[in-house]
Amino acid sequence: MLLRCLLALAGGLVLAGAFEPVGHAWLMPPAIAALVFSVRGLAPRRAWLPSLLFGITFIYAVMVWMRAVGTDAWLAMCALEAAFFVPLGLGLTWSLRLRAWPVWAALWWVGIETWRSGFPFSGMPFGRLVYATADTPWADALPWIGMTGVSFLVALTGTTLAWLLLQVRTPTRTTYAAVGGLAVVTLAPALLSFPVTQTGTATVAAVQGDVPGTGLDVPAVHREVTANHVRLTRELAQAVDAGERPRPDFVLWPENSTAVDPFLDPGVHEGIIAATDAIDVPVIIGGMSNDPLDEGQVLNQGIVYQPGLGSGDRYTKRHPVPYGEYIPFRGSLIPSTYGKLRMVPRDMVRGTGLEPLRVGDLRVADAICFDVAYDEGISGQVARGAELVAVQTSNAMFSRTDQLAQQFEISRLRAQETGRWVVVAAINGISGVVRPDGTVVASVPARGQQVLVEEVGLSTTITPAVRLGVWPARLTLAFLVCHSAFVLVTYRRRRRGGRLVEQTDGAR
Template sequence: MTLQPPSSPQVTAEVPAPRPLPLKVALPMAVLAGLALLVALPPYGLWWLSPVGVALAGAAVHRRRLRAGFGLGFVAGLVLFVPLLVWTSFAAGWLPWMLLSFAEAVFMGLMGLAFAWVSPLVDRWRWAWPLVTGLFWVTMEASRDRAPFGGFPWGRLAFSQDDGPALRLAAYGGAPLVTFAVAAAGGALLALAWRAWRPTPRVRRPLGPVLGFALVAAALIAGPLLVPVAQPGSETATVAIVQGNVPRLGLDFNAQRRAVLDNHVAGTEKLAAEVAAGRQKQPDIVIWPENSSDIDPLRNTDAASVISRAADLIKAPILVGTVLRTDKPGDIENAGILWNPVTGPDREQIYVKRHPVPFAEYMPLRSIARLVTDKVDLVRNMLSGDRVGIIDSDAVTIGDVICFEVAYDDIVRDTVTAGAQVFAVQTNNATFNEAEARQQLAMVRLRAVEHGREALMSSTVGVSGFVGTDGRVHDSSGFNVAAVMVRDMRLGGTTTLATRLGHWPEMAMVALAVVALAGALPLRRRRRTTQQAGPVAGDDGTTEAR
């Protein structure tokens, strides 16, 4: 028996394991991500920076510990939401502004945590990076669109694309599909940059994946230009918007109630004179904004009298935005009511706002909030309506949406499925600023494309305007000015795929995001187990500790 000498142990040259970017790099990237997402939105309108912001945020949290992923995502969220929502402080003060901004940033933080969690999955299958990124952004927005207290959808990726090609995708999957495309493009940019980066020059990397991610990003960003949008119907109705303006912007708007009503009456009477002189078309309906009569015209005879005079002179019904008092002191309703010539208010054609804004139009947990400050009692109790906003005049069936409701997918869709031929957003921006008004108009543009219905926004102070089914704005007004606009609107049109599918595309994407989170679990366990066994070959040819 011959004894063999012991074989010499094989030595594996250790290459540093994959690591996250240094914190001194990742933190500025998170800040830049928030800034990019901010300036992509109106009033800046640099829509092409949205994918860049997504990519920067993803790079900052990739391969980090979960707590660090949350923290960096939270930082990006603060940089986005604190300046984006500054207009909320004009009416409610700095504390609600900060609380709302921090609450929205928490959702960004949770998404950062989720991205950190799935790092092993996208390291193993790099092709999944754009897909996972799109799914997680849709899931994050779906969450904050609904919670807490009914959610607050402001600042969605989809709302940054009013001038971008991705807007056209709204006709096929609504705002969630637009968000998915923008975020997936950001994921492709991130994968492209990460793949092209060479921390180890000795490792040669094929160009195929780099080119593949570049093509995916280009297709997602520019490809929607080839996508058709819905065409409106052939019948038309002549619609007028009256933007009466207010004597002064700011919190004392409510002290100017009669002056604001008089401004809208005067604007309508001026339009009537133009029509009588043949210089303007006779409108089939006139749209006044939210709070154009903050005096309840169903209870106040003076308000009713001046509105009736305006309707009689213009010889067309007026959709009046008003605040209706109830029999219980302190309870009010934010409503649109159709006011006809001669016969006056049509009590069958009243829409009461279905989604009042918490902490601004009603106070959740009032008894608990009162323990913190007695100023909660300054917030009136606005009751929510229980029917879809359909206003049916002889000439046109209008889907009525009041102010912030345009941000909520289901409220706008409900009007279209109920038979709206066009939809109108009645809003009051007098206690905010022009940036908020332009952010709201961007939402109107998306909704017009999403549902294939021409739309309008009627504001007390601006910005008001008409929007076509391709998202283009027509005859828009300035801000803090009085204006009257008249346009022939095309009625109805084809029912888009987005309208037919409703929330199902979003729910499908949320379900797939959950699958991705679950799929990362065995990979994380494997990495944790094999870290003690030494380095193993990575998917890109490097040696890494799993």
């Protein structure tokens, strides 16, 4: 058992190496194979331990950036996320008893991944296998089968590798057929790329204004942050008037480019209006608006400002961060005045809309910060006619960590999934413009202060992944429920059958 536990611990660390900052995606299959070998042959009542150890090393390593919030937050959150590997261990042992077990084991991985990515309090999707696939053949399958499908493909590669290692001494025709089939499924999308029809172009400006001082605390210097974005936008307007830069069709500011309600703060409101009128095109700002229905709540919004008209369409962040942007069960479980929770005096309300923003003549899908890691928001807006994707983010707290790189990789993968250009505006890094094939046209590093002006393509083509939406994820959850129910029913029948035999033998 000790060797199994050591193998699991090592496998979790190896899997973390597939993600930024190491970023070696080829480590994923051997890491998953290590997990399979660590639980193979164990009874379910014992398999949970190596699986949990695998999850502990993986989760704590891949999300070490959460220490920027606080060591206590990192320990608590990662403990919760690692706990999901306990049912994964059970599911793997059940799967290994079936024919074609690599398929069922891969489904268990993706099902648990989906579960922890949505529960509790919207879950934590960072660490999904698909999020380490940028610049790999796996990513070429994104427009066809979506995020959940690609995670399954990666997991299947790992479980199949474990199966091959068991077959290496006595390979059969089935062995060769399985390897060939997996290779075809993995490499075919690179040869049969999904055709995306470009319907036009637009010029977009993304403003990264930076955060003065340490760069970590936006609320403490929020007026300076807003002033930076106002100044850079007005400087862009001057360069446009001088013929030095092309006039954009709209300007994108990041999340928290104003950390107060722009409709109630006269100084902030005047700055935004001045910048919008100067550039004479719509500006999508990132603002914190008071909830009109409850003064004790706040909305994190992307707000379209039209020159000469003021505010227009709004997008409200769909996935506020628990204990960072709102406190679940405020006052009933943990006092809201405890420790850093004092920094969250009001709860952020969850957005529900999926209509793209109308920005002049364009329709733009918006995502705010962690929204980009969830499947339904961007795909839902693209399915409703969005021609390109905008990501507004404020990663200031994580500006000295690798969270920036991990999140930017997710934005790149969203471009491939949706067949859309993606424009990222970060408050102090990483901003960038991404083609539908995932390549980066231009970017601004962390703590840079710059305006990107790039021509992007527009499209209304709907990829199969967007049409599938969240159904692949739902099906994996349904698989977990059905397989668990099947195992439990079978187990009860066997116990009843055993008791019946004992009673019959006793009667004789």
